Amino acid sequence: GNSVTQMEGPVTLSEEAFLTINCTYTATGYPSLFWYVQYPGEGLQLLLKATKADDKGSNKGFEATYRKETTSFHLEKGSVQVSDSAVYFCALLIQGAQKLVFGQGTRLTINP
Amino acid sequence: DTEVTQTPKHLVMGMTNKKSLKCEQHMGHRAMYWYKQKAKKPPELMFVYSYEKLSINESVPSRFSPECPNSSLLNLHLHALQPEDSALYLCASSPLGLSTGEFFGPGTRLTVL
Numbered sequence: 001g002n003s004v005t006q007m008e009g010p011v012t013l014s015e016e017a018f019l020t021i022n023c024t025y026t027a028t029g030y031p032s033l034f035w036y037v038q039y040p041g042e043g044l045q046l047l048l049k050a051t052k053a054d055d056k057g058s059n060k061g062f063e064a065t066y067r068k069e070t071t072s073f074h075l076e077k078g079s080v081q082v083s084d085s086a087v088y089f090c091a092l093l094i095q096g097a098q099k100l101v102f103g104q105g106t107r108l109t110i111n112p
Numbered sequence: 113d114t115e116v117t118q119t120p121k122h123l124v125m126g127m128t129n130k131k132s133l134k135c136e137q138h139m140g141h142r143a144m145y146w147y148k149q150k151a152k153k154p155p156e157l158m159f160v161y162s163y164e165k166l167s168i169n170e171s172v173p174s175r176f177s178p179e180c181p182n183s184s185l186l187n188l189h190l191h192a193l194q195p196e197d198s199a200l201y202l203c204a205s206s207p208l209g210l211s212t213g214e215f216f217g218p219g220t221r222l223t224v225l
Contacts, residue, residue, distance in 0.1 A: 034213045043116075043202050043216040044155065089154055093213070098143060098168060100214060102154035 002027045006090050006103035013080055014111055021075040021106050023064075023090035031092040033057075033066055033073040034100070038087045047075075047088070082110045116217035118203050124223045127193060133220045135186040135203030144186040145214060146178060147202040155202055161186060162208060193224045 007022040025031065032051045036044040048057030053068035062077045073090060090103040116137045125131050135144065143162050147155035160168035161180040175197075177189040186203055200221055204214040 032213075036213075036216075043118075043218040044204075046213045046215065049213050098160050098162065099157050105152070105154050107152075 002031070002092060002094060002101045004090050004092055004101055004103035006088075006106050008104075008106070010107040010109060012109045012111065015082055016079045017110075019075070019077040019080045019084075019108070021088055021090075021108070023073045023075065023103060025071050025073065025090075025092050027071075027092055027094060029094045029096075031094050033064070034091045034093070035062070035064055035073070035075050036089040036091060036102075038089065038105075040086070044089065080108075080110050082112050084108060085110045116203055116205055116215050118201075118217040118220050120220060121218070122221045122223075124225065125190065125193065126225050127195075129193075130189070130191045132190065133188040133201055133203075133222075135188075135217055136184055137205040137215070137217075138184055139205060139215065140183075140207075141205035141215070142183060142208045143206045144180060145204040145206075146176075146186065146188050147204065147216075148197075149200040149202055149219070159188075190222075193222075195224050198222055198224045 004025045034049045035047040037047045038044045048059040050057040050066035056065045064073050064075045087105045087107050089105045091100045119134045145160050146158040149155045157170050158172045159178045164180045175192045179187040200219045202219045203217040206214040
């Protein structure tokens with residue numbers, strides 16, 4: 001089956017620290033991979049995506065590289081800010097399917 | 113216009129009430145979705161509409177009734193809900209056939225008393 005596994009949170013960092021949130025997947029086809037962010041009290045926002053192996057998605061200082069050999073799509077940011085505090089969801093979409101498969105989410109808190 | 117809007121933002125209803133949630137997008141997307149999200153959990157897919165036709169129903173109880181009147185609008189009619197149905201209800205849209213990801217609305221926070 002298709003599934004996404006994220007590192008368990010919560011994750012607490014100090015401002016300007018380096019961030020990594022791990023995401024691995026299993027998929028029966030060739031998935032597209034996504035990171036969504038959910039700020040408190042809001043809906044999900046698409047943060048970045050990658051549609052094929054070795055693609056790198058990037059947005060707002062966040063990056064993730066689609067690694068087919070390790071079936072991973074880890075989210076990274078070089079210097080986090082308090083405003084990055086949110087829940088981050090990794091997700092996959094199988095080509096031709098109509099439903100996203102989400103990971104469990106990782107809650108990130110950045111302290112000043 | 114690059115957003116999905118949802119109304120109302122908050123809704124409190126009794127178990128005997130009938131209410132509706134509304135969702136609208138003007139991005140020309142031909143797929144629209146309803147999700148339910150409980151606290152500290154990922155969204156759970158409920159329904160998918162493609163070209164205004166219901167294409168996926170994830171075995172959702174009949175007290176939830178979706179409707180897609182046109183390509184821009186999506187409704188979720190609620191009747192005889194239970195307290196455990198209290199959650200954040202998210203609408204999303206996407207182009208069909210493209211791996212662009214889904215665009216989510218801000219959600220309706222529903223409380224069933």
